[in-house]
Amino acid sequence: MAKLLFRFVYLLFLAVITFSLILSCTPSNKESQINSEDCLVIQHGMGETCVPQTPQRFIALNPAALGNAIALGIKPVGSVVESDNQFPDYLKNETGEIEPLGNTGQPSLEQIALLKPDIAIGWKHNYQSLYPQLSEITPTVLYPWKTNNKLQDNWKQYFNFVAKVLGKQETAREVWQQYDRRIEQLKTALGDRYKGKTISVIIFCCGGINSEVENSFIGSVLSDVGLQRPESQRYNLQGFINISEETLEMADGDVMFVIAYGGNETGERDLNLIQQKPLWQNLKAVRQDRVYYVDPTTWRGRTPLAADAVFDDLEKYLVEQ
Numbered sequence: 001m002a003k004l005l006f007r008f009v010y011l012l013f014l015a016v017i018t019f020s021l022i023l024s025c026t027p028s029n030k031e032s033q034i035n036s037e038d039c040l041v042i043q044h045g046m047g048e049t050c051v052p053q054t055p056q057r058f059i060a061l062n063p064a065a066l067g068n069a070i071a072l073g074i075k076p077v078g079s080v081v082e083s084d085n086q087f088p089d090y091l092k093n094e095t096g097e098i099e100p101l102g103n104t105g106q107p108s109l110e111q112i113a114l115l116k117p118d119i120a121i122g123w124k125h126n127y128q129s130l131y132p133q134l135s136e137i138t139p140t141v142l143y144p145w146k147t148n149n150k151l152q153d154n155w156k157q158y159f160n161f162v163a164k165v166l167g168k169q170e171t172a173r174e175v176w177q178q179y180d181r182r183i184e185q186l187k188t189a190l191g192d193r194y195k196g197k198t199i200s201v202i203i204f205c206c207g208g209i210n211s212e213v214e215n216s217f218i219g220s221v222l223s224d225v226g227l228q229r230p231e232s233q234r235y236n237l238q239g240f241i242n243i244s245e246e247t248l249e250m251a252d253g254d255v256m257f258v259i260a261y262g263g264n265e266t267g268e269r270d271l272n273l274i275q276q277k278p279l280w281q282n283l284k285a286v287r288q289d290r291v292y293y294v295d296p297t298t299w300r301g302r303t304p305l306a307a308d309a310v311f312d313d314l315e316k317y318l319v320e321q
């Protein structure tokens with residue numbers, strides 16, 4: 001009996017050793033994917049991920065990824081939506097048949113899985129905690145947006161990142177050529193009429209007032225066109241400034257563009273309240289009737305297509321009026 005027990009333990013020991021050796025010599029799923037000739041290794045905010053060379057079923061994990069993909073000629077099978085549960089206004093003619101997946105940072109994982117995507121793209125700060133679950137569903141790459149937010153061209157870097165992941169770098173070059181053409185056309189139309197004048201952009205959102213400064217999407221676009229911001233809205237590491245009623249003069253400029261998020265319970269309510277106050281009425285842009293109200297999803301779109309729509313607004317308000 002003792003001999004049989006010894007033999008059993010010995011054989012079990014050999015089996016465990018053999019199994020361990022097999023595991024140590026077998027690449028993990030991630031390693032297998034990375035070594036595959038059918039995929040491309042992408043370095044991103046969570047490490048590296050091997051993605052398909054020619055993805056067919058793309059998921060956009062933020063509205064900027066959606067706009068970037070459409071600019072590159074790719075329609076996602078699914079995308080998160082804006083805070084109003086809609087796709088961005090500047091993409092309203094391009095989002096048919098795209099499955100809405102919920103808000104940024106809170107997508108429906110069940111819906112994503114049902115769509116059987118082969119790639120998902122988003123921002124690290126939105127999805128760091130969900131990354132393990134998303135990666136179980138599909139190869140997921142997360143751009144480090146907040147890390148790069150100090151860069152004035154962060155939105156351009158993100159577009160180029162999406163183009164690389166989706167294998168559309170040649171198309172991306174064509175998109176930037178079109179962007180440069182629009183800039184030159186608008187510069188010609190503007191001429192010198194805004195030389196020495198300042199263009200303010202303020203945002204009413206989430207119980208407060210702020211402005212996105214030079215190192216932001218809209219700051220970058222205005223700078224590319226040659227338009228100057230007020231001193232208070234110049235570059236800072238955060239990419240934005242907070243404005244209170246007591247410091248409302250920081251919002252002023254020769255021209256002011258106003259963005260309000262939400263209806264009577266959020267940004268529009270706060271805007272309506274402050275418009276009744278003398279501090280607002282005394283602003284130069286208000287007194288000169290040079291305040292223009294623009295779409296939030298466009299002016300904070302962070303994509304070349306959003307920039308193109310901003311150019312339309314600048315032409316409308318700064319050239320035609």
